[in-house]
Amino acid sequence: DAPGRAKYRQYMQKRVLEIAASDKPGEADERWNKIRRGWCFGSDQFRDRMVESLDGVMKGKRRDSFSGDESARHDTLEAQRLFDQALKKLKLNSSSLAEFKKSDPRKKAIAWAVRKNTSVRNEWIARQVQMGCVSNMSQYVREVETAKDGILCELKEILK
Secondary structure (H helix, E strand, C coil), X not given: CHHHXXXXXXXXXXXXXXXXXXXXXXXXXXXXXXXXHCCCCCCHHHHHHHHHHHHHHHCCCCHHXXXXXXXXXXXXXXXXXXXXXXXXXXXXXXXXXXXXXXXXXXXXXXXXXXXXXXXXXXXXXXXXXXXXXXXXXXXXXXXXXXXXXXXHHHHHHHHC
């Protein structure tokens, strides 16, 4: 809100003057480095609200053009949401994934849905979907992406 922005502006002006008067401005304190290197400064609750607001900003844009801890945090939260959504659409639960083969078509489709819409690491996806070796992840995702018919195509349509 407007009073909050005014208070933040005053705080930042005060901090800039403190840093400018310092003999070693780059080493003034750890909080200043977070301000210089990050885009979000505030409490954990505020950071969480800002991360959630990234949904609207990042939608429709290249994921790799965003960097930093906050966008990685956003992608992890989004990946978890997509993972949970995929399980629900396929009428599965995370504990049942352990019963399936590592190359099960349902696991491939879930991995595809998460990989297509986020930039989380393949290790995260393999761990969540319980797919074992990460080295096969790209192949599994590509199989679903290029599927024109069969079970992978059907699963892809369900998860779209």
